[in-house]
Amino acid sequence: MAQVLHRVMAATQYGASDMTRKPLLSLVTPAYNEAEGIQAFHARAQAVMESLDGLDYEMIYVDDGSRDDSFKIMSEFAATNPRVKVVKFSRNFGHQIAITAGLDHARGDAIVFIDADLQDPPELIHEMVTKWRDGFDVVYAKRARREGETKFKLWTAAMFYRLLRSLSNIDIPQDVGDFRLISARVANELRAMREKDRFIRGLVSWVGFPQTFVLYDRDERFAGETKYPLKKMLKFAFDGITSFSNTPLKVATWMGYGASALAFLYLASVFVQWAFGITVEGWATMMVAMLFLGGVQLICIGILGEYLGRIFNEIKPRPVYIVQEVASSAETTTPDLD
Ligand code: UDP
Numbered sequence: 128m129a130q131v132l133h134r135v136m137a138a139t140q141y142g143a144s145d146m147t148r149k150p151l152l153s154l155v156t157p158a159y160n161e162a163e164g165i166q167a168f169h170a171r172a173q174a175v176m177e178s179l180d181g182l183d184y185e186m187i188y189v190d191d192g193s194r195d196d197s198f199k200i201m202s203e204f205a206a207t208n209p210r211v212k213v214v215k216f217s218r219n220f221g222h223q224i225a226i227t228a229g230l231d232h233a234r235g236d237a238i239v240f241i242d243a244d245l246q247d248p249p250e251l252i253h254e255m256v257t258k259w260r261d262g263f264d265v266v267y268a269k270r271a272r273r274e275g276e277t278k279f280k281l282w283t284a285a286m287f288y289r290l291l292r293s294l295s296n297i298d299i300p301q302d303v304g305d306f307r308l309i310s311a312r313v314a315n316e317l318r319a320m321r322e323k324d325r326f327i328r329g330l331v332s333w334v335g336f337p338q339t340f341v342l343y344d345r346d347e348r349f350a351g352e353t354k355y356p357l358k359k360m361l362k363f364a365f366d367g368i369t370s371f372s373n374t375p376l377k378v379a380t381w382m383g384y385g386a387s388a389l390a391f392l393y394l395a396s397v398f399v400q401w402a403f404g405i406t407v408e409g410w411a412t413m414m415v416a417m418l419f420l421g422g423v424q425l426i427c428i429g430i431l432g433e434y435l436g437r438i439f440n441e442i443k444p445r446p447v448y449i450v451q452e453v454a455s456s457a458e459t460t461t462p463d464l465d
């Protein structure tokens with residue numbers, strides 16, 4: 128009985144209850160200065176979308192303020208295929224926000240997020256769709272192997288996810304990026320979340336619903352260089368931690384206790400030395416203690432500042448992103464703000 132119910136729910140979930148139309152699958156691709164490789168990506172991805180059995184498709188590209196010819200090239204895709212839409216940002220807003228805009232513009236019964244650099248193989252979408260038809264709301268792609276990434280990146284990524292798991296209550300799976308399929312109901316929940324410092328893979332875990340994964344080997348970038356320099360990676364990591372955990376604030380308190388405890392221990396040792404008639408040298412120990420306390424205090428203020436900055440960012444009533452132009456052969460351009 129439960130199984131039958133599960134199947135019925137899965138069927139309605141991908142729109143099979145509506146007999147007059149095929150379920151729609153949206154492919155969302157953020158692109159930032161990807162002119163070199165975007166053509167190869169589009170050819171491969173479009174071939175996969177065309178080959179999906181019993182599914183209609185749309186492809187949504189988000190040009191995240193590219194300074195190269197990315198938008199021009201992607202507009203040509205839209206001119207030749209009415210299923211393609213290109214949303215152009217007014218400037219670079221970042222990968223996570225570009226995915227958000229794609230999600231806002233997607234109308235699919237299921238949506239797949241995929242990178243433009245062919246590190247995520249589009250062919251995996253077949254397997255993702257199968258799992259979705261089995262009734263899963265989220266099918267994330269788990270990396271079994273990663274090609275062409277530096278030891279530093281692999282190590283920092285592993286450490287980051289371990290830290291995040293231990294700090295937050297939600298279960299963010301390891302070795303998983305944003306390459307994933309989500310059902311319409313998960314998409315609706317995500318669309319309702321308008322936070323600005325976004326960490327999408329965390330939000331998807333937070334939403335819940337039945338989730339599963341498919342395994343794949345992550346390839347090297349097809350062309351161009353990573354668009355994630357260390358600075359963007361750090362912001363991404365901070366967003367992940369601060370939006371899912373208050374533990375750093377507690378760490379600040381613990382450091383305060385720790386520093387006080389050390390000060391008391393030292394005080395005790397000074398008394399003992401004094402009792403034994405040992406002269407206690409003043410200057411050096413004073414400096415060490417002052418610098419230590421100063422350091423601890425600055426770290427704690429810094430942690431507070433991270434959260435305060437994010438609160439400030441959230442309360443500003445600005446849109447999450449600004450669309451400059453939408454290219455599509457199916458409809459005329461109407462810039463619609465977030
Ligand atoms: N990207 C983006 N805006 C940015 C940085 C990256 O839209 O500010 C896109 C980029 O074009 C690519 C995806 O996000 O499609 C992932 O970026 P990248 O491959 O550079 O990241 P990595 O795989 O090195 O982590």
Ligand code: MG
Nearest residue numbers: 242244246348
């Ligand atoms: Mg990449």
